[in-house]
Amino acid sequence: MKILSGKRRHPAAYLMLLFTALLVTGGIYATAITINQAQASNVPDGYTADQVEGGQRLYVANCATCHGMNAEGTGAGPSLVGVGAASVDFQVGTGRMPMQMSGPQVRATDPVFNDEQTAQLAAYVASLGAGPAVPEEEWLDTDQGDAARGGELFRINCAMCHNAAGAGGALPEGRFAPSVQNIEARHIYEAMRTGPQQMPVFNEANIPPSDARDIITYLHTLDTQTNPGGFSLGSLGPVPEGLLIWTLGLSLVIGGMVWLTSRAS
Structure with a gap:
């Protein structure tokens, strides 16, 4: 102990202590820089680090229960x-x-989050791994479609599930094509790219952005068309129309037979 005590007072000991302190400080600084660079590199294009951070807070408070703290997925929700x-x-x-109630299919309702909060959540999830991005305005401009x-x-x-008029239709096991x-144009585009629930994914190899814009243009054209006359029957096609014709026609035939027989008697 006396030997160590004596060396502690050696002039070189101060230099060694200073060198050690600089080495530890430099190591901590380098580690912090590396972590910050890694976090910065995870910020997706079109978003900011503040949006990613805000989205993470919203995610932990509202989504982690089902999708996991790190969006790894649980038995109640898939990985994001x-x-x-x-x-x-x-x-x-x-x-x-967030899903309001369980069932065969999640239904659209009034949004819980505003546009800014939705963008923050999108930024955070996008920072976790590459995936389809929110479409650019160019591909949503129906004037060019x-x-x-x-x-x-x-x-x-699409018509085999959603009907030629986009009115939707029934699917097996209590599900339906909405x-x-x-x-909104961007939601139609995003549904094609992400394939929500039972809908297949249509990537850019299947439907290029220009084709997706044309489909959106067609659907928005239907939205502005007026009913040419008569009962639309939900624009569900020949099945309800045929049912109405058979029901009305048979009712008229039966009514006529009852009237004729009553007259004869």
């Missing part, structure tokens, strides 16, 4: 890593998330 900002903007922006071509594309790819009438 890699779903992209478009999926969050669609699900939260249409009020489907072709409604006729969009109608053709919609009938080929109506796509009077829906």
Whole structure:
């Protein structure tokens, strides 16, 4: 101990102490810089670090119960890593998330979060992994779209579930294809790219952005069309129309037979 006490007073001991302190300080600083750079690199394009941070707070308070603290998923909700900002903007922006009640299919309701909060949540989830982004305004401008071509594309790819008029339709196990009438352009685009619930994913290889814009243009054209006359019957096509014709026709025939037989007697 006396030997160590003596060396502690050696002039070189102060230099060693100073060197050690600088080494530890430099190591801590380098670690902090690395962490900050890693966090900065996770900020997705089009968003800020403040939005990511705000989105994380909203996520922990409102979404982590079902999707996990790190969005890894739980038995009550899937992983959100890699779903992209478009999926969050669609699900939260249409009020489907946070889910109000369980059932065969999540229904659209009034949104819980405003546009700014939705963007923050989208920024945070997008920072967790690459995925479909919120569409650029260029692909939502229906003035540049072709409604006729969009109608053709919609009938080929979408009408078997959503009906040619976009009125929606029934699916097995209590599910349904929702109506796509009077829906915001960006939500239609995001649904195509993310495939919510039982809907298939239409990526850019299947439906390029220009084709997606044409489909949106067609649907918005239907929104502005007036009923040419008669009962629309929900624009659900030949099934309800045929049912009405058979029901009305048979009622008239039966009524006529009853009237004729009563006259004869």
